[in-house]
Amino acid sequence: xxxxxxxxxxxxxxxxxxxxxxxxxxxxxxxxAKFGQLHxxxxxxxxxxxxxxxxxxxxxxxxxxxxxxxxAGTLRPSSGSVHYDGQQVAGPNSxxxxxxxxxxxxxxxxxxxxxxxxxxxxxVARAEMDERVKYALAQVGLTGFERAYPKxxxxxxxxxxxIARTLAYGPSVYLMDxxxxxxxxxxxxxxxxxxxxIWQKTQxxxxxxxxxxxxxxxxxxxxxxxxxxxxxxxxxxxxxLPRPRxxxxxxxxxxxGAYVKQLWHALDVD
Amino acid sequence: xxxxxxxxxxxxxRWRRKLSSERAFDSFLQLAMxxxxxxxxxxxxxALHAEFWVSRPSSVAQAMLVWARSGNLASDLxxxxxxxxxxxxIGSLAGAIVGFLLGWVDRLGRLFEPLVLSLYxxxxxxxAPLFVLWFGIGPLNKIMFSALLVFFMVFFTTFQGTRQVDxxxxxxxxxxxxxxxxxxxxxxxxxxxxxxxxxxxxGLPYALIxxxxxxxxxxxxxxxxxxxxxxxxxxxxxxxxxxxxxMAISMVLLGLLKLIELRLMRxxxxxxxxxTEIGA
Numbered sequence: 189x190x191x192x193x194x195x196x197x198x199x200x201x202x203x204x205x206x207x208x209x210x211x212x213x214x215x216x217x218x219x220x221a222k223f224g225q226l227h228x229x230x231x232x233x234x235x236x237x238x239x240x241x242x243x244x245x246x247x248x249x250x251x252x253x254x255x256x257x258x259x260a261g262t263l264r265p266s267s268g269s270v271h272y273d274g275q276q277v278a279g280p281n282s283x284x285x286x287x288x289x290x291x292x293x294x295x296x297x298x299x300x301x302x303x304x305x306x307x308x309x310x311x312v313a314r315a316e317m318d319e320r321v322k323y324a325l326a327q328v329g330l331t332g333f334e335r336a337y338p339k340x341x342x343x344x345x346x347x348x349x350x351i352a353r354t355l356a357y358g359p360s361v362y363l364m365d366x367x368x369x370x371x372x373x374x375x376x377x378x379x380x381x382x383x384x385x386i387w388q389k390t391q392x393x394x395x396x397x398x399x400x401x402x403x404x405x406x407x408x409x410x411x412x413x414x415x416x417x418x419x420x421x422x423x424x425x426x427x428x429l430p431r432p433r434x435x436x437x438x439x440x441x442x443x444x445g446a447y448v449k450q451l452w453h454a455l456d457v458d
Numbered sequence: 459x460x461x462x463x464x465x466x467x468x469x470x471x472r473w474r475r476k477l478s479s480e481r482a483f484d485s486f487l488q489l490a491m492x493x494x495x496x497x498x499x500x501x502x503x504x505a506l507h508a509e510f511w512v513s514r515p516s517s518v519a520q521a522m523l524v525w526a527r528s529g530n531l532a533s534d535l536x537x538x539x540x541x542x543x544x545x546x547x548i549g550s551l552a553g554a555i556v557g558f559l560l561g562w563v564d565r566l567g568r569l570f571e572p573l574v575l576s577l578y579x580x581x582x583x584x585x586a587p588l589f590v591l592w593f594g595i596g597p598l599n600k601i602m603f604s605a606l607l608v609f610f611m612v613f614f615t616t617f618q619g620t621r622q623v624d625x626x627x628x629x630x631x632x633x634x635x636x637x638x639x640x641x642x643x644x645x646x647x648x649x650x651x652x653x654x655x656x657x658x659x660x661g662l663p664y665a666l667i668x669x670x671x672x673x674x675x676x677x678x679x680x681x682x683x684x685x686x687x688x689x690x691x692x693x694x695x696x697x698x699x700x701x702x703x704x705m706a707i708s709m710v711l712l713g714l715l716k717l718i719e720l721r722l723m724r725x726x727x728x729x730x731x732x733x734t735e736i737g738a
Contacts (some may be wrong), residue, residue, distance in 0.1 A: 306634035
């Protein structure tokens with residue numbers, strides 16, 4: 189699904205070369221983040237290709253979420269620049285879907301109403317909206333819960349509502365910040381399978397922040413290991429495991445174990 | 459993957475039945491207490507020869523009947539309710555709008571905070587004589603005074619509530635593509651609505667207070683005027699009749715409001731929690 193609206197809040201293309209922009213959807217160019225005295229991140233240079241599934245792992249406070257916020261345009265880099273689709277990010281980027289541990293359901297709307305909301309913001313036609321809501325809820329296994337209110341749902345279900353909501357409006361990029369951190373192991377595995385399915389169907393780009401190495405390897409094409417604060421990429425590993433992946437079987441793959449070991453050591457040394 | 463997650467509703471009918479039988483018993487108890495109080499009142503006021511001070515239920519009922527027969531009850535009720543009703547509408551509308559604006563726009567809130575706080579502590583009843591000066595002794599005076607009291611109640615709760623609008627939720631909506639208009643109408647106002655309703659519920663009795671105080675100060679009819687008139691004739695029974703009428707009005711209005719609130723705010727109490735059970 190491609191983006192439905194052109195994004196007026198992005199500035200005119202500046203420095204990024206056109207051919208590079210075509211391949212790289214997101215490009216961080218020597219970005220740093222400082223919060224007052226705290227030097228949280230950088231300098232970080234990193235590119236995410238169109239349609240790629242990138243996982244970012246690292247210790248707490250190394251600026252993983254900061255990177256996502258910069259793509260979403262809710263945080264400006266202290267120095268350096270972030271390019272999205274060849275254009276410098278200068279304000280809220282509504283071409284992204286942002287999913288965190290916190291659920292942003294509004295309590296006065298039903299599940300259906302919540303999934304509908306971003307499409308209302310974007311002026312999607314009613315008939316198409318209904319269709320997309322139905323499809324998205326079916327994708328996350330929430331058919332039958334259309335009329336339930338958020339207060340009635342468990343944490344795992346709310347998280348699925350958030351995913352359905354994002355899926356329904358179809359952003360080009362899914363920014364996910366430890367989205368399954370509060371779910372139990374079984375549900376989390378199920379969500380992994382669902383997520384890979386969605387990734388394959390939508391061909392969207394996924395940037396997935398986690399501190400769970402297994403989760404990162406299971407899902408991603410590429411895992412970026414961040415160093416301790418001030419965080420910057422210290423190791424980037426291509427995960428050459430076959431696709432489509434079975435989220436359970438893949439863990440038995442010897443190569444999987446080798447990746448875990450490699451990443452673990454990279455995390456461990458500092 | 460789909461179909462693995464089963465839905466199960468907690469069976470609650472049994473304790474719900476128990477709850478409802480308990481409720482029925484409570485209602486019976488309340489009725490019994492009311493009857494007991496009335497009987498005690500009747501008996502004590504006769505036994506202690508205190509009828510002049512506290513009247514007794516049978517005399518109050520009689521006074522009520524006289525009031526109704528004279529045709530004054532209907533016209534007094536109509537007048538007082540009209541004054542309180544219009545005042546209530548003006549006050550809650552103005553309170554909700556001003557409260558929302560000052561709560562939502564941080565700068566406005568900061569700017570007006572000292573004024574707001576100083577008005578908060580002012581006993582509003584002290585303004586009643588001034589209102590006679592401004593708006594005369596007709597219904598307009600009572601309407602404005604009602605509106606003033608209700609305004610403050612609705613204003614303060616809305617102001618506090620709107621300030622608590624989850625800013626993360628707003629930032630998220632912006633990311634989802636919401637225009638400033640959408641954020642107002644789809645996030646901020648629904649969020650504040652709960653508080654507006656709380657304010658309205660607290661403010662409703664004040665509409666009546668405003669009308670009654672207004673009638674105490676200067677009037678020639680209305681329930682408040684009738685109570686004052688009866689007091690000056692030392693007619694305690696008629697005073698109590700007036701009080702009971704006021705009480706009845708309040709109860710009816712609150713019930714009405716509760717009904718509207720339940721309708722509009724269904725999401726706050728949507729029913730059973732749905733649990734998911736993960737099957738094998």
